[in-house]
Amino acid sequence: DAGITQSPRHKVTETGTPVTLRCHQTENHRYMYWYRQDPGHGLRLIHYSYGVKDTDKGEVSDGYSVSRSKTEDFLLTLESATSSQTSVYFCAISEGGSLYEQYFGPGTRLTVT
Amino acid sequence: GQNIDQPTEMTATEGAIVQINCTYQTSGFNGLFWYQQHAGEAPTFLSYNVLDGLEEKGRFSSFLSRSKGYSYLLLKELQMKDSASYLCGGSGSARQLTFGSGTQLTVLP
Numbered sequence: 459d460a461g462i463t464q465s466p467r468h469k470v471t472e473t474g475t476p477v478t479l480r481c482h483q484t485e486n487h488r489y490m491y492w493y494r495q496d497p498g499h500g501l502r503l504i505h506y507s508y509g510v511k512d513t514d515k516g517e518v519s520d521g522y523s524v525s526r527s528k529t530e531d532f533l534l535t536l537e538s539a540t541s542s543q544t545s546v547y548f549c550a551i552s553e554g555g556s557l558y559e560q561y562f563g564p565g566t567r568l569t570v571t
Numbered sequence: 572g573q574n575i576d577q578p579t580e581m582t583a584t585e586g587a588i589v590q591i592n593c594t595y596q597t598s599g600f601n602g603l604f605w606y607q608q609h610a611g612e613a614p615t616f617l618s619y620n621v622l623d624g625l626e627e628k629g630r631f632s633s634f635l636s637r638s639k640g641y642s643y644l645l646l647k648e649l650q651m652k653d654s655a656s657y658l659c660g661g662s663g664s665a666r667q668l669t670f671g672s673g674t675q676l677t678v679l680p
Contacts, residue, residue, distance in 0.1 A: 489666070498672055500658060500660075500670040500671055500672040500673055501614065501658065501660075501668075501670040502670070503667050503668065503669075506666065506667070508666065514666075516667055517667070548613060548614070557662055557666055557668070558602060558604040558619040558662060558668070559604075559616045559619070560616065560668070561616070562613035562614050562615070563613060564612075564613055565612075565613055
């Protein structure tokens with residue numbers, strides 16, 4: 459257990475509304491990641507962070523923004539949700555020296571109607 | 572992005588050995604990893620290979636051939652709890668992991 463929680467775990471929202479997902483870790487890891495997982499596409503990286511206020515884009519960053527004002531929290535925001543953003547969102551962390559070995563949170567199932 | 576190919580589904584019998592193959596573009600990846608994901612749960616790390624050859628870890632082994640862009644995950648003495656999706660993937664020069672779509676393994680009694 460890497461001490462990662464995500465909130466909310468489930469959310470249904472309407473198209474055009476803003477949505478913020480939270481990832482919280484308790485073990486002071488430097489690197490945090492947001493992925494989405496869709497059938498047929500596997501896990502795709504949205505954004506990642508390598509420290510407080512240090513973030514970078516992943517493969518599918520359009521329509522998403524992130525913020526990391528504290529080491530323990532990494533927020534993912536959908537400024538104006540669309541139906542194509544219906545997905546399961548996973549947060550992950552990794553130790554500084556181990557890119558490949560990431561620990562994932564339990565996931566958030568988001569439905570945009 | 573990098574193309575990663577793995578079979579969509581596989582079926583095997585309890586107690587048997589199964590090999591899940593993964594192929595990828597030879598340029599750009601510095602290493603290859605495998606994750607296990609049970610239905611409705613988060614992925615969990617299994618192994619990674621940065622050098623050619625076989626890495627053994629208990630009942631699971633992972634093999635990499637960088638020149639051929641080929642990897643496989645070998646599961647021995649299959650158990651019912653091994654029914655899961657197995658994701659292979661790699662990382663290039665950036666701090667980003669690229670995952671395949673996963674192979675759904677069903678273990679039958």
